[in-house]
Amino acid sequence: MASVTSSLAFGITASTTYETSPYALARKFSTLDHLTRGRVGWNVVTSFLDSAAKAYGFDEQIPHDERYARADEYMQLTYKLWEGTWTDGAVVKDPVSGVYSDPSQVRAIEHDGKYFRSTAASQLPASRQRTPLLFQAGASPAGKQFAAKHSEVMFLPGLEPEKTRAIVEDMRNQLTAQGRAPDSIKFIAGILVIVDETDEKAQAKYEEYIAQSDLDGVATLFGGWTNNDLSKFTDDEDFAFAAVGGIQSMISSWSRTVPNSNGLKWTKRRVLQELALGGAHPRAIGSASTVADILERWVDVAGVDGFNFSYAVSPGTFEDMIEYLFPELRRRGLIWEDYEVAGGSARENYFQDGEGPRLRADHPGRQHVWTGEKE
Template sequence: MSDTTTPKVKKQIILNAFVMNTPGHLAPGLWKHPRNKTDQYKKLSFWTDLAQLLDQAGFHAMFIADTLGAYDVYKGPSNVVPTLSSGAQFPVNDPLYLVPALSAVTKNLIFGVTASLTYEKPYALARRLSTVDHLSEGRVAWNIVTSYLDSAARNHGLNEQIAHDERYAIADEYLEVLYKLWEGSFRDDAVLADRQLGTYISSDGVREINHKGKYFEVPGPHFCEPSPQGTPFLFQAGVSEAGNKFGGTNGEAIFIGGQTPEVTRTTVDNIRGIAKEAGRDPNHIKVIVGINVIVAATDEEAQAKRDEYLQYADDEGALALFGGWTGIDLSTYSDDEDFRFSDSPRVQTVVRRFSATVPGTDNLPWTKRRIVEYISVGGLQAKIVGSTQTVADELERWVEVSDVDGFNLAHIVNPGAFEDIIEFLLPELRRRGLFRETIEKEGATAREVFIGSKRLPEDHPGSKYKWRTGESVPSYQAV
């Protein structure tokens, strides 16, 4: 009897380049490496060269991280000095201003831009994001964050951060305001631009949204005409219970952290479960995990490359990043303390997660030196160091075990890291049928690239605010 079993279709991987508008993103001190040019982050040519490289290679997106305050916990409080010589996410320029220029020199690359909603009014942010969605012809995605640094809160007029869960309660209403502005201010057929009639916008095609809530009062209407996507494609980053709920409800692509595919699977299943409970198609959410890849022709060459990178790492910068991410000041601990047995449960939890990603290290001590080495080549993210075969095998395993849809690939040196990925890794992923060979639609919008829809799909909660052709008023305003 012949075997009629249908072979399983492999999921094609989404690959984003994970960057930041700063000299030291996830590799403190590496700005001075001979191959690196991140100290040129202030020059537009640095970014246009990178965008064109990624676009031509077939990367899906450039995902640009951001932070609104310095990492000032280590040797703190409010001490930025440890970040300075290493450029450890200090200084940081605004990422949004890059998008129009980068979209002008590329054809298909999507630009995921981080912008916090905690310290900016929704009316103003809606206008800025609509503007770049117009100028990029729909190739912008907004990475929604609520901010987490005390330094950011202080510099925006607060004595301390807004409580975590309240930040997400504010975010829920914030998104409601934006959906009303983006989807419900202009009727779908409002913009005529009819030269013969001399009418740009139909007189009955624009309405105030008249939002009055607990946190915001916004009469509207939106001050921009609808952009190609209406609501820009929505990324979201957050793995707390409140963050997962917010992302599963609103996000269209979720950026998560995870040290192993087995543990990450729990987060992925939770996000998809929340989406289903909210009445959404779980396939309309793409889950992207952050990871660092160092790849070369052989495992030995890749390991040698990592060892060489570490010669340029900056200890103080790495510990400053660790303090900012975890809230833990390691300056109060001795250099030889094994943090597996720390009196701080928070430190123990962090280093145990690290140990899970480095095979054979379960019984080795985790001192400041080892933490510095771990942070200096890709931050808190999981790491893969090896040959083309090794890295491709591991990425394929991540997809199969965790069910993630793709990866935000961080860099250690730039130029360098992405060129290595393009040279060594992408051909093998394509050979395995794991990465796209061609672009299905030239100039597709961000939402079309990720989920195949130009506008918010009907199962997304923002769709209930759409003002459709033929309606006298938006349905959410109908009595």
Template sequence: MASPGEKKQIFLNAFDMSTIGHLSPGQWKNPVDKSATKRKLEYWIELAKLLDRGGFNALFLADTYGGYDTYEGSLDNCIRRAAQWPVTDPTIPITAMAAVTKNLSFAITASTSFEPPFLLAKRFSTLDHFTGGRFGWNIVTSWKKAAFKAIGLENPIEHDERYRQADEYLKVLYKLWEGSWADDAISPDPENDSYADPDKIRTINHKGKYFSLNTRHIVDPSPQRTPFLFQAGTSAAGSEFAATHAEAIFVSSHSPAILRPKITKIRELAAAKGRDPQSLKFFATYTPIIGRTDEEARAKYAELQKYTSVVGGLVLVSGWTGIDLSKIPLDQEVSAADSLEAHKVRSILDAFTTTSEDIPQWTPRVIAQKASIGGLGHIAVGSPQTVADDMERWVREGDLDGFNIGYVTTPGTFEEVVELLIPELRRRGVYPEPAEEGERLTARERVYGKGQSGLRDDHVGATYKYDRYQEDPPYVEDEAVKEGEK
């Protein structure tokens, strides 16, 4: 937390996805947009170099595990409009990007629903090693029916149950990352033909409700041990999970006034768990369209609107909310009652029951307009000074710590932020200065300060550190539950 008289620093992450139409579907038609080249490694290498040179905190990569088939009850328009389709794996380009950058961190989305925790632990320890500790994980629990069908399951796990499962998943990971290896387990002793001491590598014997394993972690401790932990979701179950596990929380709304009570609630929940509530960092979706003047920015915005895919936007929002917007008259108000799908993003659905001065009523027409650029997040159009003023207002009114910068065109939006916005924020003293020559910080140090590569002591994962580790007792099913199932 900024001390009295010190300005709060704003963190900016670039928000991208290994897909053609991320949050502004249709812009692939725009001659200046390079979204259609994301299947080439060169795209990711050049983007990473731009972001690193320009001073971005991290590249935050979304992901999805199935197409959006709520709109018209079909996947056809998702495919036709390239609305987050096709999607490649965000994990693969990370090491190539790390090799050409020095300070940029990388956060990728991965689900707790689709693979055993041991496999994820191995892959993420490897990525933390290969990035020099510049790696973070956006924890998601997955809700899409299409995704579950793709791996052979007919229906997604119920919303709150997914979070209970994810809670145990994280505990297993902490055991592997924090509790399996002593810091000095690797102690090369050529004379005795010994590289590592097996007595200093603990076998994790976890017997839980959802997961069981008996193993040592197969990867030695990486620079951070546990990757920097992001999470998105502000439902009751999501907020509880975030207050327990997340170091950074990704939120989205058209108004900071709507975000503030949700952020306050999560900070209060974290404090009740013994955590410093200010150690949780909140990032809002934010799509800037920047010109050297307000007039130039407005002209850019008008040009961008020529390429929007209205149907593509409706496909995405229908999928997120479980509301088939093709069935609702264009000017009829949308409500939560229209969502007939049990599995959806509750925090986005909640947005449609919350209005503001900017949006007094949500209708398919308003949704189409908002979703086609910026994916329902906030859009700021103006000069660097106008956008910086707006960002400072959002930080102040929403109690935010930074933003996930959505692009309209790539790399165009990110170039505007690097060339025009970040210099303006630095002039105001609200954006971190470039790292000193030769200084290499981990993802966690970039946020918490030099020396804090590992989990903070007030984080639940710290209770599983090697020197204080105690194995949890095996899970025993409640007798009342057993009786109820008979």
């Protein structure tokens, strides 16, 4: 895909808990950044499933906050490798002398920390971005603190724009506390769009998709998210009052935002139907005008910078958006077809601030930049 596109960025998820060698991960992303001409991003996760821990040879999961402490050191080591082992002038490529790189401009870094140890130089010359564009989706206090320190793009939870705005404001305050500019993270809300010619047709399409959903699979997915086995609950029990962790806040939001939900019991089947399409993210269902209004409200009220669109069916959901929604968004001047930097890197295309493909000056990874001077 990179070979036939010029602006599309590729965000790749990798776990700091189970990608156990920061050196190997740094090498992979450097390779990808070279191959994509600077259009690669890393979605940093710490993982949360017991099954994943056992699959990777752990008897049990590393405790939650320790996973983030470990991830912080992991990031520091990758920054050292990406930013601190090759100078900008290290690559000579002199065919006469046969010299590819100036050895005085390449060095090994040493890292001896609580969780990781490494003495190495990057095997690859510095790529266009060096450090890939950094994505993250932490929702816990430790996750938000990690994001405020490291993230450049943050995926946000929340079913209502008012509540999501509180998260955005809190994160901007945390960015300031970390010594970063309050606009140094782009905030992305997850959302499912079901769009058609009219509101009625879109709603009918949504109900058809719901009818085809595998609710047992949804229950299994929810169990993985929350560690709750829904099979022990009866089908008609009202979950608004059941002691099921991770569901009360969703039901509270659904009661305010889902059409025709007032006074109805939130039974297990109904909860699973709500989760079946879009998961724990909001939905925008309707005509192009209706959906565009919803998206605009999220931008205006929540203060988000963009959206992570999920799909109900494939092919189908995205094709409908292209046919019905995008012309309306273009008419409103809300999307564009080009970027300020032709063939720009992922970082340049996300920020469009004229500061180039490298980490911004206030990012902690920049402290590891090496200019060739002896230390």
